[in-house]
Amino acid sequence: MADIDDGPTVRLVAHCRRCRGWLLSPRSVAQGIGPTCAMRERAEQRAAEAAAAAPTLVLFELPADNSEDGQPRDLLDLLDLAS
Numbered sequence: 001m002a003d004i005d006d007g008p009t010v011r012l013v014a015h016c017r018r019c020r021g022w023l024l025s026p027r028s029v030a031q032g033i034g035p036t037c038a039m040r041e042r043a044e045q046r047a048a049e050a051a052a053a054a055p056t057l058v059l060f061e062l063p064a065d066n067s068e069d070g071q072p073r074d075l076l077d078l079l080d081l082a083s
C-alpha cells in the first residue's frame with residue numbers, strides 16, 4: 001500500500017524556473033525551462049549582450065578641448081611647459 005511513498009522522492013524539475021509553470025515536454029524538463037520562457041530568456045540575453053557591447057553612453061559632456069587658446073590641459077602639459 002505505502003510502498004510508493006517510501007524512500008526518497010527523486011523528481012526531475014517539472015516547473016519552469018522562470019514562470020513556475022508546468023513543463024510538459026521531456027526536453028523542457030531537462031532544460032528546466034519552458035519553450036516560451038527559453039525563447040524570452042534568449043532574447044533577454046541577446047539584449048543584455050547588445051547593451052554590453054554598445055558604446056558607453058556619455059552622461060556628461062566633457063569640457064571642450066581648450067588647447068587652442070594655449071591653456072595646458074593637464075599636468076603633463078604643465079610639466080612640458082615648465083621644462
Ligand SMILES: [Zn+2]
Pocket residue numbers: 016017018019020021033034036037
Ligand atoms: Zn516558463
